[in-house]
Amino acid sequence: MPTVVSKFLSKGEAALNVNRRALSGAVVAAALFAYTYKIAYPLLTRKTDVNINNNLVRRNIQNGLKSNKLPKRHRLRNTIPALNLQFILQFIKLARIMIPSVFCAEIGLLGGHTTFLFLRTFLSIYVANLEGAIVKYIVRKEPKNFIKQLVKWFAVAIPATFINSMIKYLESKIALSFRTRLVEHSYQLYFRNQSYYRVTVLDGRLDNCAQRLTDDIETVASTVSHLYGQITKPMFDILLMAIALANLVKSRNANLITGPAIISGVVIFSALILRLVSPRFGQLVAQEAEKKGYLRHVHSRIVSNAEEIAFYGGHKVEQSQLRQAFRILAQHMEHMFGVKLWFVMLEQFLMKYVWSGTGMIVVSLPILLSSGPGKAPTEGEISDNVAERTHYFTTAKNLLITGSNAVERLMSSYKDIVELAGHTARVANMFTVLEEASQGIYHKTLVEKKEKCGDFEIEFKGDQPLAKGKLIVSTTNEIILRNVPIVTPNCDVVCPSLSLELKPGQHLLITGPNGCGKSSLFRILSGLWPIYGGELHTPKNSMFYIPQRPYMVIGNLRDQIIYPDTATDMINKQVSEDELRKIMRLVHLEHIVERDTFHQVKDWTDILSGGEKQRMAIARLFYHKPKYALLDECTSAVSIDVESFIYQTAIDMGITLLTITHRPTLWKFHTHILQFDGTGAWKFEELNANNRLSLKKEKEELMKKKSTEETIQRLNELNKLLGEDD
Numbered sequence: 001m002p003t004v005v006s007k008f009l010s011k012g013e014a015a016l017n018v019n020r021r022a023l024s025g026a027v028v029a030a031a032l033f034a035y036t037y038k039i040a041y042p043l044l045t046r047k048t049d050v051n052i053n054n055n056l057v058r059r060n061i062q063n064g065l066k067s068n069k070l071p072k073r074h075r076l077r078n079t080i081p082a083l084n085l086q087f088i089l090q091f092i093k094l095a096r097i098m099i100p101s102v103f104c105a106e107i108g109l110l111g112g113h114t115t116f117l118f119l120r121t122f123l124s125i126y127v128a129n130l131e132g133a134i135v136k137y138i139v140r141k142e143p144k145n146f147i148k149q150l151v152k153w154f155a156v157a158i159p160a161t162f163i164n165s166m167i168k169y170l171e172s173k174i175a176l177s178f179r180t181r182l183v184e185h186s187y188q189l190y191f192r193n194q195s196y197y198r199v200t201v202l203d204g205r206l207d208n209c210a211q212r213l214t215d216d217i218e219t220v221a222s223t224v225s226h227l228y229g230q231i232t233k234p235m236f237d238i239l240l241m242a243i244a245l246a247n248l249v250k251s252r253n254a255n256l257i258t259g260p261a262i263i264s265g266v267v268i269f270s271a272l273i274l275r276l277v278s279p280r281f282g283q284l285v286a287q288e289a290e291k292k293g294y295l296r297h298v299h300s301r302i303v304s305n306a307e308e309i310a311f312y313g314g315h316k317v318e319q320s321q322l323r324q325a326f327r328i329l330a331q332h333m334e335h336m337f338g339v340k341l342w343f344v345m346l347e348q349f350l351m352k353y354v355w356s357g358t359g360m361i362v363v364s365l366p367i368l369l370s371s372g373p374g375k376a377p378t379e380g381e382i383s384d385n386v387a388e389r390t391h392y393f394t395t396a397k398n399l400l401i402t403g404s405n406a407v408e409r410l411m412s413s414y415k416d417i418v419e420l421a422g423h424t425a426r427v428a429n430m431f432t433v434l435e436e437a438s439q440g441i442y443h444k445t446l447v448e449k450k451e452k453c454g455d456f457e458i459e460f461k462g463d464q465p466l467a468k469g470k471l472i473v474s475t476t477n478e479i480i481l482r483n484v485p486i487v488t489p490n491c492d493v494v495c496p497s498l499s500l501e502l503k504p505g506q507h508l509l510i511t512g513p514n515g516c517g518k519s520s521l522f523r524i525l526s527g528l529w530p531i532y533g534g535e536l537h538t539p540k541n542s543m544f545y546i547p548q549r550p551y552m553v554i555g556n557l558r559d560q561i562i563y564p565d566t567a568t569d570m571i572n573k574q575v576s577e578d579e580l581r582k583i584m585r586l587v588h589l590e591h592i593v594e595r596d597t598f599h600q601v602k603d604w605t606d607i608l609s610g611g612e613k614q615r616m617a618i619a620r621l622f623y624h625k626p627k628y629a630l631l632d633e634c635t636s637a638v639s640i641d642v643e644s645f646i647y648q649t650a651i652d653m654g655i656t657l658l659t660i661t662h663r664p665t666l667w668k669f670h671t672h673i674l675q676f677d678g679t680g681a682w683k684f685e686e687l688n689a690n691n692r693l694s695l696k697k698e699k700e701e702l703m704k705k706k707s708t709e710e711t712i713q714r715l716n717e718l719n720k721l722l723g724e725d726d
């Protein structure tokens with residue numbers, strides 16, 4: 001390769017006079033200039049670490065604040081995304097996911113991309129020389145040679161366009177490949193141990209996971225792929241140019257000290273200026289992504305609650321919230337554009353004008369300072385010398401342009417790298433939080449640390465509560481709670497200690513005022529919330545939860561019934577469509593099968609009525625036939641006769657019921673009752689005629705007492721349980 005490069009340059013070398021020294025000096029200076037930039041600029045423009053905290057930024061967004069000033073506690077933990085050690089570590093973490101091994105497809109793609117980048121650099125040098133030759137033959141007025149060179153020029157255009165297109169194609173392929181790896185990895189983490197739930201409810205570090213899972217991952221993948229070419233190509237340019245120049249200079253006595261010294265001085269000086277004024281691009285893009293995420297979140301809330309908003313006529317409020325979120329994003333972007341504008345202006349001024357001006361001075365100095373030739377040349381010599389000098393000058397000028405373009409590209413790569421740091425930090429942090437959440441490690445900023453409630457005391461490590469309770473798999477299919485507290489994710493203790501034992505076939509009715517912890521008990525039984533004390537024994541994979549507003553999945557009618565099973569699971573379980581039809585008959589939904597068939601894909605959330613959705617959820621229960629059903633007011637919209645039939649059918653199927661309900665008509669389907677009083681106290685007992693008698697007695701006693709808020713609440717509760725009027 002060095003010989004080929006030097007061949008192009010040595011062509012014009014023979015006829016050159018004193019100007020060669022000037023040109024050689026200038027081109028060597030350009031190479032050194034590029035080198036100095038590469039080493040000096042990143043070092044000089046390095047920023048000190050300051051901090052950012054996503055939650056605070058989000059809070060600021062929500063409060064409509066512009067300032068992102070953070071308290072000291074957060075400053076110690078987090079740093080502004082920048083080209084620093086933290087970014088390198090985070091990037092290595094992502095790189096390991098994007099390129100998992102030496103023998104993966106991505107290495108092949110990168111190898112191909114590198115080859116094409118190298119070929120393009122090579123072609124640039126060839127074209128530089130070709131242009132020099134074309135100009136030379138024009139000056140010499142040699143049409144034959146001129147046409148010959150022109151044919152070569154067009155011939156080169158074919159591989160050149162192929163190479164250029166391949167570079168673009170491979171860059172996109174690599175970006176998609178990286179993205180696929182990152183997405184696969186993130187989905188794995190997101191769905192491991194219900195992390196998607198944990199990071200939103202139990203952990204406060206990730207605000208808008210969706211934004212990170214989609215936009216941030218996409219940006220990281222495409223920027224990395226783009227930067228690879230953006231950095232590799234200029235490196236090749238500088239390397240090949242240096243080889244060419246070394247060959248050129250070897251035979252000449254060019255001044256290699258003054259020119260490079262002047263240029264290096266200018267580069268270092270301008271890099272110092274840029275360092276002083278450089279905005280924190282990493283932080284700016286991270287904040288932009290944060291604000292974009294919030295806007296997206298507000299949009300998706302409107303989509304998922306469209307009907308409620310429409311009924312309330314709440315469009316004014318929603319519109320103003322959307323506008324507010326967008327205004328904050330727009331303001332931030334405007335600020336970014338402003339900051340970028342003057343920085344880019346300064347950058348362009350230094351790179352395009354100061355540096356080129358310096359190059360011109362360095363080129364001109366040897367010519368201006370040199371003495372003229374000893375004896376006057378003949379006319380033929382003058383013409384030959386002019387043509388050869390033109391050839392050489394054009395070649396060298398093209399190389400110089402390639403070199404300075406390379407420097408410029410490296411310069412803008414630095415900015416891209418700092419911006420990449422912002423997105424890398426968001427994606428890498430997301431992976432860390434998802435990994436920790438799946439292991440039960442959470443971090444949430446608690447408004448107030450409540451360490452004690454009743455007899456129960458939450459233990460804290462630092463400012464995070466310790467989940468010290470034991471979760472044991474029950475081998476006897478029983479549900480046993482021993483001194484288990486009900487603690488919300490905000491560390492509010494709603495019940496300090498709950499103990500009960502439930503065998504299969506013992507159906508439990510759970511009652512109590514609003515907010516007393518009924519649904520929270522289900523969250524604990526299902527393993528969604530951590531246990532902060534005591535012992536919980538539950539059989540494995542035997543709980544099936546049905547909420548008041550059941551979730552409808554994307555898919556056809558069959559998918560709604562068998563969720564969370566897939567069609568393959570259904571086939572493996574040997575359940576036929578006829579059986580599904582029977583189930584639909586049991587919940588009085590056979591008309592929907594007749595209307596829509598099992599295979600029609602529809603938006604079931606909108607199509608089905610509230611009661612139909614609840615019955616669909618019961619159909620799901622009948623399909624899965626779990627050991628225990630956790631029913632959270634799941635038949636509140638179903639007519640009483642159908643509801644009674646459904647409960648009886650569930651019992652006949654051998655499903656043990658744990659029911660939260662305010663409907664007294666369901667009393668008869670249960671054998672036990674758990675009553676919360678709303679202050680953390682509770683009563684667990686068998687439910688029978690005696691029981692009913694004791695409730696009646698309690699009511700009579702209460703009615704004799706002076707009516708207070710508490711007695712009225714309890715009376716209402718008893719009336720509901722006994723199915724009596726106020």
Ligand SMILES: Nc1ncnc2c1ncn2[C@@H]1O[C@H](COP(=O)(O)OP(=O)(O)OP(=O)(O)O)[C@@H](O)[C@H]1O
Binds near residue numbers: 488513514519521
């Ligand atoms: N994700 C959460 N984060 C923080 N606190 C929560 C969360 N979910 C529920 N809580 C709180 O826990 C307490 C108990 O809530 P829970 O949903 O168990 O009430 P409930 O007894 O089912 O009430 P209702 O009859 O109204 O459904 C409430 O004070 C509620 O505000």
